[in-house]
Amino acid sequence: MNTGDSIEARRLDGNVLGGPLADLFAVDVTMAAVTCAHCGRVTPLAAHQVYADAPALVVRCPGCTDVVMRCASDQRGVRFEMSGVRMLVIAKQAEESG
Amino acid sequence: MRLPDWPGHVAGQHVDVRLTAPDGYTAQRSYSIASAPSEPEVDLVVERLDDGEVSPYLTDELRSGDLLEVRGPIGGFFVWPEHSDTSVQLVAGGSGVVPFVAMLAHHRTTGSSVPVGLMYSVRTPADVIGPDELQPRPGVGVVLTYTREAPGDWSGLRGRIDQEKLAQHVVPPDQGPAIMICGSTPFVEAVSRDLLALGHAADRIKTERYGGMGEGS
């Protein structure tokens, strides 16, 4: 990686999707296991590459770097596409007591 | 911050802070919660990026009594592994230590028996975040390395976290520690690569990246 590359320095990961996607998903989707539609790799959404420059969040597979999903929210509402997701699996969370 | 109706958080979670200008323009960033879950107030630590859009407002302009739009707590992935059956290794670059300060505070206030180690790369002594939480205590190992300027009497590590430092201070791969790395993307990528090269399994490593050149720049 080029150390002078400000684009790479600004790249984030799927942890930042928790807030924006809370408007769309009833559960914490950052913990979902995502199967990339391009290369088939299965990775937690939190571990995906996220390019968060306006005008949208662009989520890429850490294996093949193809686009897995895009999300934009603004005054008009939310736009979301996950055409790069073959499957998304959210494991049942164990109930914690107390 | 005192947040009304705050449901409490898990150490490692973050909040999203959104700023709105009079013309409707908004800017939003995520900040890790620095305070322990047992605290009534929610503390954030904000690193001021000179070319930032949100951080300069939060560090220079925001005054006590102002209203701030905050969403959270967010995140279930990069959180303290409450019932870990292995030791936990935390590796932080610069402001990436913030979620770990919350984790160490939580570890302390709950009397956790999970062995935890923190390796923390920081530029100068003035840059150390959460020093109170980094004090030595049983079951908690903290290793600091200064990359620009160390305290006068410093006999500890200097320079960036590299494979050699990790090999010396992180529990070996065969003990399968749960590893969490937080900092700028260049920092996280470099440390991940080094840990994988040392034989740690990819699925034992969790990462959280902050925007900015961070440590090492």
Next chain:
Amino acid sequence: MSFVSRGFEGRRRSGPPGRLPPGQHDVGDDFPVLSAGPVPYTKQDDWDFSIQGQVDGVQRWTWDEFRQLPREPITVDIHCVTSWSKFDTRWEGVSVDTLLDNVETAAEYVLAFSDGGYTTNLPLADVLDNQAWIVDTYDGEPLAAEHGGPARLLVPHLYFWKSAKWVRGLTLNLFDEPGFWENFGYHNYGDPWKEQRYAGD
């Protein structure tokens, strides 16, 4: 009324009179780098530019051949859909008119394609008649990789997402095929003077 953060203005400055499209602000000396993906870092030796699609034969130029083509300096204002504008930006490159000079086609649309997979679509008429260039020089220096180097498309009369970074060619199409952002709710044409940011504007 919706929430307003006291004292937060963002980075808003108005520009020279008559040159700032609606909803834009002057970004001054800054030149924001925004990207939907990693920088491709294509080497000149590996680079070529092609015209393909509704053509009799694919036309292709290597970097050296591209550099031999007639070129010109261009000074233009640019407008990004994220609301920043920059005035009197100086580029050098080859007019798309030159590249399409010997091309006969029934196509009415182009899809510009780039290293890294980015695409953007335009009417063919909008890249002819001195409206579009393939540029490799910015402000007198070779175009930086972060800004789209070795070469990018420059179409200043439309929002800057149409000026595809890391461009490798144009596909001439009979039918309009939406590109990366056009497929995600952004306007198909993108005229900043009509504030055509989103589909339906």
